[in-house]
Amino acid sequence: MTESEAVSEHARLEGVLRGHDTRYFEDDAPEISDGEYDALKQRYLAIEARFPALVTAASLSRRVGAAPSAKFGKVRHRVAMLSLDNAFDESDVDDFLARIRRFLDMPADLPLNMTAEPKIDGLSCSLRYEKGRLVVAATRGDGAEGENVTANVATIATVPAMLAGNYPDVIEVRGEIYMRHADFAALNQQQGEKGDKIFANPRNAAAGSLRQLDPAITAARPLSFFAYSWGDHGSLPGDTQFDVVQAFASWGFAINPLMRRCASRDEMLDVYRAIERDRARLGYDIDGVVYKVDDLALQRQLGFVSRSPRWAIAHKFSAEKAATILRAIDIQVGRTGALTPVAKLEPVTVGGVVVANATLHNEDEIKRKDVRIGDTVVIQRAGDVIPQIVSVDLARRPADSVPFAFPETCPCPLKTAIVREAVGSGGSGAIKRCSGELACPFQRVEHLKHFCSRRAFDIEGFGDKLIERFFADGRVTTPAEIFTLSARDAASVSPLREEEGLGDLSVRNLFAAIEARREIAFERFLYALGIRHVGETTAKVVARHFGSFAAFRAAAMAEHAVASLSQIDGIGPIVAEAISAFFHQPANILMVDDLLRVVDVAEAQKPASVDGAPLAGQVIVFTGELVAFSRDEARAKAERLGAKVTDSVSKKTTLVVAGPGAGSKLKKAQDLGIAILDEAGWLNVVKDHAGLSG
Numbered sequence: 001m002t003e004s005e006a007v008s009e010h011a012r013l014e015g016v017l018r019g020h021d022t023r024y025f026e027d028d029a030p031e032i033s034d035g036e037y038d039a040l041k042q043r044y045l046a047i048e049a050r051f052p053a054l055v056t057a058a059s060l061s062r063r064v065g066a067a068p069s070a071k072f073g074k075v076r077h078r079v080a081m082l083s084l085d086n087a088f089d090e091s092d093v094d095d096f097l098a099r100i101r102r103f104l105d106m107p108a109d110l111p112l113n114m115t116a117e118p119k120i121d122g123l124s125c126s127l128r129y130e131k132g133r134l135v136v137a138a139t140r141g142d143g144a145e146g147e148n149v150t151a152n153v154a155t156i157a158t159v160p161a162m163l164a165g166n167y168p169d170v171i172e173v174r175g176e177i178y179m180r181h182a183d184f185a186a187l188n189q190q191q192g193e194k195g196d197k198i199f200a201n202p203r204n205a206a207a208g209s210l211r212q213l214d215p216a217i218t219a220a221r222p223l224s225f226f227a228y229s230w231g232d233h234g235s236l237p238g239d240t241q242f243d244v245v246q247a248f249a250s251w252g253f254a255i256n257p258l259m260r261r262c263a264s265r266d267e268m269l270d271v272y273r274a275i276e277r278d279r280a281r282l283g284y285d286i287d288g289v290v291y292k293v294d295d296l297a298l299q300r301q302l303g304f305v306s307r308s309p310r311w312a313i314a315h316k317f318s319a320e321k322a323a324t325i326l327r328a329i330d331i332q333v334g335r336t337g338a339l340t341p342v343a344k345l346e347p348v349t350v351g352g353v354v355v356a357n358a359t360l361h362n363e364d365e366i367k368r369k370d371v372r373i374g375d376t377v378v379i380q381r382a383g384d385v386i387p388q389i390v391s392v393d394l395a396r397r398p399a400d401s402v403p404f405a406f407p408e409t410c411p412c413p414l415k416t417a418i419v420r421e422a423v424g425s426g427g428s429g430a431i432k433r434c435s436g437e438l439a440c441p442f443q444r445v446e447h448l449k450h451f452c453s454r455r456a457f458d459i460e461g462f463g464d465k466l467i468e469r470f471f472a473d474g475r476v477t478t479p480a481e482i483f484t485l486s487a488r489d490a491a492s493v494s495p496l497r498e499e500e501g502l503g504d505l506s507v508r509n510l511f512a513a514i515e516a517r518r519e520i521a522f523e524r525f526l527y528a529l530g531i532r533h534v535g536e537t538t539a540k541v542v543a544r545h546f547g548s549f550a551a552f553r554a555a556a557m558a559e560h561a562v563a564s565l566s567q568i569d570g571i572g573p574i575v576a577e578a579i580s581a582f583f584h585q586p587a588n589i590l591m592v593d594d595l596l597r598v599v600d601v602a603e604a605q606k607p608a609s610v611d612g613a614p615l616a617g618q619v620i621v622f623t624g625e626l627v628a629f630s631r632d633e634a635r636a637k638a639e640r641l642g643a644k645v646t647d648s649v650s651k652k653t654t655l656v657v658a659g660p661g662a663g664s665k666l667k668k669a670q671d672l673g674i675a676i677l678d679e680a681g682w683l684n685v686v687k688d689h690a691g692l693s694g
């Protein structure tokens, strides 16, 4: 993979992953399996590992979960709620243990106790007790800040309102809120009878139940809680993970009965296999086994790497599988024309869910696996909706089967030519695109969906189905037409309210929602245009740089646009090229001009003035391992003090904070004669401004 291919694939994956994050964390309605998500994330991380310049503060690798939703109050976690690194096989577990020993300088023959316990498939929650009384319950949120769900959590029977026995003055008990299978089935039965939403799986049901604004609804939902870790705390009731969790039980919490202390790797894997064997009989969903270093003093020494502790890992179970027949391969056209093959399967039940579609990613994936129509295929899912094909059963292949021929033209009515675009080197990962751009009706519909989506124009009530319908009947075929819809409708012989399935109220609400978006922030507007490689982060960079859309547009249409746009901090050559190409297409200019006649693009806020802040004017790079802070924390602190934090060392850099393991960035800083501090030195700088640093 070349660097430019990496940039585009990284951006693509980032968009895809963010979309899935929203559906998982905010909508409680995931569309792909955990396994598929993990695979996408692994690829994303692998690209970052090979091209570290792609790692920015906005990288998904720096984030845990999703930002808290706005409907609940927010709670800042005094101790960050982090995530767990994953191990997918025994060699990952071996690497994990070796890493621990290396870090602690601990020879292989010295015993290292670990705990092993089920990884509960629910949502984590932090419960703060002061003087034994539950005072705040918060979801994980983005790890730094979660939602205040105290009133709802207080209704959960297995969460004590008051602790029993010997507890410290202050303790945040953390664990997992989940729903038992029997409770899940009963809830869905009731929901069905009332004509209410049916939940896809127990985890979504638990999340949906916890995030009710009315605690009475949560109280009526059967949620359970297992305590397994802690945050802010006074004196702890033990020196080991195992003993502290046992103490939780004495205070009145449910703890998982399968938790074990292990003295060796083999014991850990034995526990893993035993738990996996009993998995179906537990009565609740688990998706792996979590191993933790037992000795808390060692845990403290090991600390964290950006988003997860070095002393713990989740050893995932392999996903559930089933065999079925591939009936057809449909080609879906995406917003940018990318053609995605979708496998149409003979419906089959996997882990209790009926599956009829599977993703096939792209043409090369089909070739690589040599998947053919009529084949018996093994599919895999892990508690969710769109599964993937893991293998083809060649022994059962029909004698007359032929390799799948990818179409030469777009399946749209225009039958536009298809172009093949290399993403990976050596022809791997190439994407086929419809060359029609906005002439292709399929792309136009997808473009409209993107335009109205939550992170773009966010037009409430104008969902994918309605957009498809309005597009098909010609009501809305361009973004600008969204904003003329109500005026045209008022004059129309067949006004919308007469249409089947659209009540008076929903039509009025839709028009109001559209009206509410007539003024839009620059960065949203730009993101909504759907220019390739221009995601939310880039849109923000552009908006801040140019302030007004008119100024940006002039720059993008200028003769040397690519060169000048590439000068902007945060915009690389590929993005600059894509922006310039977009603004050199007459059809796009027309679309934008039409739009500007009906919406106002607000000027972008200039970044808050940091003049007079203690570190104003400083350009700082963090490199190597940090112990006391995560990268995110260090960065946030520096920014609060007025500094700018960047990822690569250049002549503009004024300070490099280098921890152990720093490599090329440290060397470059030395070569350029830039000031260098170790973490202790940086801590001193921060301490000097303690009052300000928050």
Ligand code: IVH
Binding pocket: 082, 083, 084, 117, 118, 119, 120, 121, 122, 123, 124, 140, 176, 228, 229, 290, 309, 312, 314
């Ligand atoms: S320990 C600092 N133990 O898994 C590490 N997490 O993928 C604290 N989870 O956010 C987490 N069961 O929601 C831990 N027995 C268990 C768990 C567990 C489920 C969840 C938790 C966490 C996520 C990370």
